[in-house]
Amino acid sequence: MDRIAxxxxLIKNILTKYDQLATNPPTFGVETLLAFDEERDQYLWFQVGWTQKERVRGITVHIRMKDNKIWIEEDWTEEGIANALVEAGVPKSDIVLAFHPPEVRCDTNFAHF
Structure with a gap:
């Protein structure tokens, strides 16, 4: 299997695991959803629904593949998806924390563009 495949x-497995943990027990009226688009290399974990008083909608994690790197565009997990990827064997040099401004990325131990 090539590196990108x-x-x-890995991304799909990690997001699926996080989704299963987050929905146990489920929140009444709120769905957590996964969207994997391998053709465009976009991976989302998000929520939609209603609580008693308000609309719930939001992206917890958005990852995309770009320039043969994993770009984490959004990450509201406590541990950080980047750390889960590193634990799974992805080198930090292949992960871009795109939710940080470009001038700050060079201060992280991850790839910067």
Missing amino acids: HYRT
Whole structure:
């Protein structure tokens, strides 16, 4: 399996695991959803629904593949998806924390563009 195909599999497995943990027990009226678009290399974990008083909608994690790197565009997890990817064997040099401004990324231990 080539590197990018391996990364796709890791991303899907990690997001699926997070989704299963977050929906146990489920929140009444709110769905957590996963959207995997391998053709465009976009991976989302998000919520939609209603609580008693308000609309719930939001992206917890958005990851995309770009320039043969994993770009984390949004990450509201406590541990950080980047750390889960590193634990799964992805080198930090292949992960871009795109939710940080470009001038700050060079201060992280991850790739910067």
